[in-house]
Amino acid sequence: MKKLYQTIHWASIWRTIKPSLVIIAFFVMLKYTGAFSGISQITQSALMKTGVMDAKPSDDALAKDFDYNFKLRDLQGNIVSAEDFKNKTLFINLWATWCGPCRSEMPSIQSLHDKVDATKIAFIMLSIDDPDADEKVKKFALNNHYTFPIYRPVDGLPDQLHVTSIPTTFIVSPDGKLVQKKIGTAHYDTEGFKDFLEKLK
Numbered sequence: 001m002k003k004l005y006q007t008i009h010w011a012s013i014w015r016t017i018k019p020s021l022v023i024i025a026f027f028v029m030l031k032y033t034g035a036f037s038g039i040s041q042i043t044q045s046a047l048m049k050t051g052v053m054d055a056k057p058s059d060d061a062l063a064k065d066f067d068y069n070f071k072l073r074d075l076q077g078n079i080v081s082a083e084d085f086k087n088k089t090l091f092i093n094l095w096a097t098w099c100g101p102c103r104s105e106m107p108s109i110q111s112l113h114d115k116v117d118a119t120k121i122a123f124i125m126l127s128i129d130d131p132d133a134d135e136k137v138k139k140f141a142l143n144n145h146y147t148f149p150i151y152r153p154v155d156g157l158p159d160q161l162h163v164t165s166i167p168t169t170f171i172v173s174p175d176g177k178l179v180q181k182k183i184g185t186a187h188y189d190t191e192g193f194k195d196f197l198e199k200l201k
Contacts, residue, residue, distance in 0.1 A: 054187045057180065057196040066090075066172045067158035072124065072151035075138050079154060085122045089200045090172035091188075092124045094163055097133070097140045101185040102167040106146065111189040112197075113148040120174075121197055123148045126157075128166065173200040 068082040093109060095102035113123050125148050127137045134152065141150055160178060161170065169188075171180040179200065 054190050054193070057193070064160070064178045066176050066178045067160050068176070070156070070158050070161075071154040072126070073154050075134070075141065075150050075152075080151070082124075085124070086176065087174050089121045089174055089197050090124060090170070091121065091197065092126060092161070092170040092172065094126050094128055094161065094166050094168045096127060096129045096166060097136055098129070099166050105167060105185045105187065106144070108187045108189040110146055110148055112194060115189070115194060116197060125150045126161075127152055171197070171200070175201065 068086060070082050072080050072082065074080065091109075091112075095106070097103075109123070109125070125146075127133075127150055129137055129152075131152075137150060137152070140146075163183070165183060167183075167185060169180075169182045169186070170178060171182075173179050
């Protein structure tokens with residue numbers, strides 16, 4: 001009788017915790033196979049189509065002096081100084097290939113990039129993937145037909161560009177003021193946001 005009670009008792013406990021273990025195992029599998037970021041990308045992309053994630057100019061501009069004291073390396077290995085971008089409006093986006101929300105906003109950034117005057121507005125798509133991931137970043141850009149300029153940090157970034165989450169986008173005016181910081185996914189290919197970039201002085 002005691003043995004029967006113990007069997008029923010453990011069977012009852014197992015029935016209670018089994019659904020939770022299955023759910024935990026499912027999310028662990030998604031995380032370690034990389035599928036979780038893919039699901040995140042799909043859900044973010046669907047939300048972007050509704051218009052609720054459209055990027056808007058900030059109501060309270062930061063208006064801080066931007067720190068141009070850092071260097072970047074493009075995907076061809078060329079080193080450029082951030083100071084080379086002075087007197088232009090800068091669209092700086094910190095992202096990584098493994099970041100689903102980053103990937104979901106990239107088509108809208110590419111589309112915006114294609115519509116603006118490259119002599120006045122510079123895009124700095126700043127990959128913060130692992131330092132040895134250059135080939136992975138190149139392959140990602142090629143597979144997705146992205147033509148916006150992609151860079152990698154050379155010797156670290158200024159404090160202003162240290163972020164706790166990605167994607168994070170910074171807008172710098174031609175006079176060197178950091179005027180907007182957007183944390184999280186957004187849809188940037190809107191007339192309002194394009195107009196905002198083009199009117200910065």
